[in-house]
Amino acid sequence: MVAPTASVSLLGTTALLFEAPGELALPSQQRIWALAREAQAWPEVREAVPGMNNLMLTFERLPRSAAALDALEARLQAAWDAAAPLPLEGRVVELPVVYGGEGGPHMADVVAHTGLSVDEIVELHSTPVYPVYALGSHPGYCYLGGMDPRIATPRRKVPVLSIPGGAVSIGGAQTGVSASAGPSGWNTIGSTAMSFFDPAQDPPARLQPGDMIRFRVQGVIR
Structure with a gap:
């Protein structure tokens, strides 16, 4: 059986993007x-992100x-084929979250989409321990895995021009916390005061x- 191949594309004149085959999973x-x-560790590589x-x-x-x-792409594919999962032992960081209210203006939209109650959404959202997959989007922002699919909610058709830092949001099958104020197309369901x-x-x-986040329910505003 032939292993699925990755996709490699150029990013400007000094970078390239390696996209792994298959669905996202830990x-x-x-x-x-x-x-x-x-x-x-490759001598020609300045940074691997x-x-x-x-x-x-x-x-x-x-x-x-x-x-x-072509040689570089083949080298990357071979390294990917040989790569074994690398478990990174990070910290577990607890984030106190106030769900709903002014800090969670889109909670009603998640309720409407999922058919779940506010309490059920809060329970499902705060139960997992979420691994930090990567950093990006803006400084300090964490891409998280592990959200319960029952609360997955499509991104907003019209993005919000600005949400505050600490906004806890759901976008599709993912959840995350904004590290700073800025625009967002995700559904904000709560807020935390922690600085990222x-x-x-x-x-x-x-x-x-490799670090992990646990959302701790500080309060629920209906």
């Missing part, structure tokens, strides 16, 4: 972490000839891939 993401660790089921590589000078690019990014700290991002 074992696949752990293989992305393993691939990132290996590729970071894991994303959600993908890996971005940046270069001081990206090979430009077709033959060199501080440029004065080292490292500035509070969480890293």
Whole structure:
């Protein structure tokens, strides 16, 4: 049986994106972490940045000839095929969340879509321990896995121009917490006061891939 192949595409003149085959899941993401660790040691690679089921590589000078690019793509595919899941033992961080009210303006939309009550949504959302798959979107933002599919809710047709930092939201099959104020197409169901990014700290991002988040119910406003 032939193993599925990844997709590799150029990002500007100094980077490329490796997109793993198959659906997003923790074992696949752990293989992305393993691939990132290996590729970071390649002499031509400046930085290896894991994303959600993908890996971005940046270069001081990206090979430009077709033959060199083909060789690099084959090297990445071979490394992916050989990569074993890399479990990263991170911290478990508890986030106190107030669900609903002004800090959760789209809770009613999640209720309407799922047919669940507010209490059921809060219970399903706060029960899992969510692994941090990757950082991105904006500084300190964590892409999380592990949300219960029963509360999956499509992204909003019209994005909100600005949600505050600490907004706890659902977008499709994922949940996340905004690290800073900005636009969003996700459904905000609560808020937390925890800070996720501080440029004065080292490292500035509070969480890293392999860490885990547990949402602790601080209150529910109906």
